[in-house]
Amino acid sequence: MQISTPRYRELADAPNSSVLPGWLVDAARECWSLDVSSRDIGSTVLVRAESDLGFARCSYELNLFCNYDCQICYLGEKVSAGLPWDQRERLLRMMAESGVLWLQLTGGEPLIDRFFPQVYELAFDLGMMITVSSNGSRLADPSILDLLTTRRPYRMTLSVYGASKESYDAQTQRRGSHAKFIQGLDAAKEADLPVKLSLIVTKDSEDEVDQMIALADKYGFPFHIYSNMSPTIHGGAESLPSQSAAHLKPRSVFTGCNAGHTHYHVDPLGKASICKIGRDPNVDLMTEGAQGLRRLNAIGDALLTRQGGCSGCTKSGTCGTCMPLANIYRQAEAPLASYCQHG
Template sequence: MHQLIASPYNGKFLIARPGSKGGMRIPRTLYEELASTAESSSPLPAWLLDHALTAWGLDLDLEGTVMRETVLVRPETRLGYGRATYEINKGCNFNCEHCYLAERKFEGLSWPDKVRLLHLLRDAGVLWLQFTGGEPLIDRDFTDAYTLAHRSGMLIEILTNGSRLHRPEIINLLRDLPPHKVTVSLYGATPGSFDALTRKPGAFKLVEKGLIAAHEAGLALELALIITRHNAHELNAMHALAERYGAGSQEYSTISPTYTGTPEPLAAQAPGFLDKTSVFKGCPAGHTFFHVDPHGLATMCKVGRENPVDLMTEGLDGLFRLPGIADAQMLRTGGCGGCQLSGTCRVCRPLAKAYQEAKAPLNTYCQHGEEETR
């Protein structure tokens, strides 16, 4: 099994190690040197041995270490998509109040079609792949899909609620084939707040078991702290949980409507926790990044799902249409007209459209709403 990946990425060439941070940008000449010996029994070049030891403490200067067993060299492709998210299933074992999915149906591709889809992602140039849902770990094909993506030379992030991380078949897989990162959504620091938001009794205990198992397995772990009306008073305790399990953490305080434009999730918003600081400065969605839903429909991202490309019928050629589809969604003004603040919007146009269709309060997504509340 490969220990290093050499891959094109957005016009550059990188060397990465699955499950580890850090990497190396190399010139085309060194990438071509690796590509020319990728399937051979040649020893690893001295410059690569030195870097592996410096960057990761990885000693590859051992007897019997050869290129074809150690370094997976990803070929250049016609497309420049370095990242993708794969919503393997919309089904979920939680029923979170704030969920952006209007429906959480447990459905998707058959296993043979999942194999074909993952090969298409590989051939599109995807190096960083995020498995998401719904809850990806409950998909019947998750372990096989993860294994195939990992062995295809993708660096994988799993976005999960953590409820199944403790299961032996999951934790053993991730220990043997380490992900780039496991991001667990944290919905509170106590059973009362956590179970209220997820609307599942016992959810907090399940997630704690998963965090313990992931920490003991040495997985790269991050907690997404989802701040809502149920848990805002526990924010410090949520940060303390992240520290306890050796995890990084990011706060997410603004609740959006469903991405189909219905308002139900907005009721979970914690008063005083709207993010009013960041300004939307553009996004590569549809150009160097894309999203795939459970049926193999590719869109610019999780939010902008108009005019999807059916990868299962169009194949890679369909992705050449995606930049134009993305640009059309980003340029549309929708319910905004003659705005003098458009250069400092905090949300992209597809997300603003979802807010508008949900008839959300203006202050939740637009600076004009701030003027009304003064």
């Protein structure tokens, strides 16, 4: 729920032993059916310090490695490099210092990262609302399930690579991956985790869209359909042949973006960029600290300005592709029709 600044200050300034104010007791009952009338502030509310950096969201790539080898993967070459724990801890505290409330943990596959439990636990305890983007293959692991049910995520976003064992395993190039995914779905359903499914439609699964929707309906999970394949983060074209031509959808008109202003992305080595696509220039948080994030404002404005072949385009006002995304399509020498109305 959202509260006013005076009410925030009331909570921030009150001694930990103070009883909860009546307005919060009433709101907790109305919003979450929680009875907190007998509790004090210190044991009930985590009051985070205000940040003058102005960021609300961050996506954190724990690794660039995965236990699958999907043909559609946007990573390109997969590497397992990442920071040691002490630097990851420092990084998470910088995210909190910058004001981050919503944190997406992603990869690669975040659940196979050796420090995932520590990262998740500290981020939660620092007061961040966590979304985990995963392939779901480790969700049935008892230690993972215990962590996610003890400190419940804001959302789990799980990718679905096909409805049948044949198409799913063919996409991941890992025998038995479909069976592990179903086990993960069963575990998530039983634990009542807040799951949302991303239905990935490719040439191999284009005939299974209805079945993938039926799978989501069977579990009662909300879903969205992802069908526009992008080049890799390095501008590689290896992911593009998986595109289902019949499911290439027009994008919504790009009307601007707050990348670098209210949200940012951090890679496994602690380099902060405006988003997952516009990775250069970036800020090395391990050398510059949280204050280095101030540079992202100008970086974002520069990267999002129409440039190169898009300068002066007569259709830029109705274009659905931002400039950083257009640039990696160009690097991949992708067909114009996949990202440009002039195609």
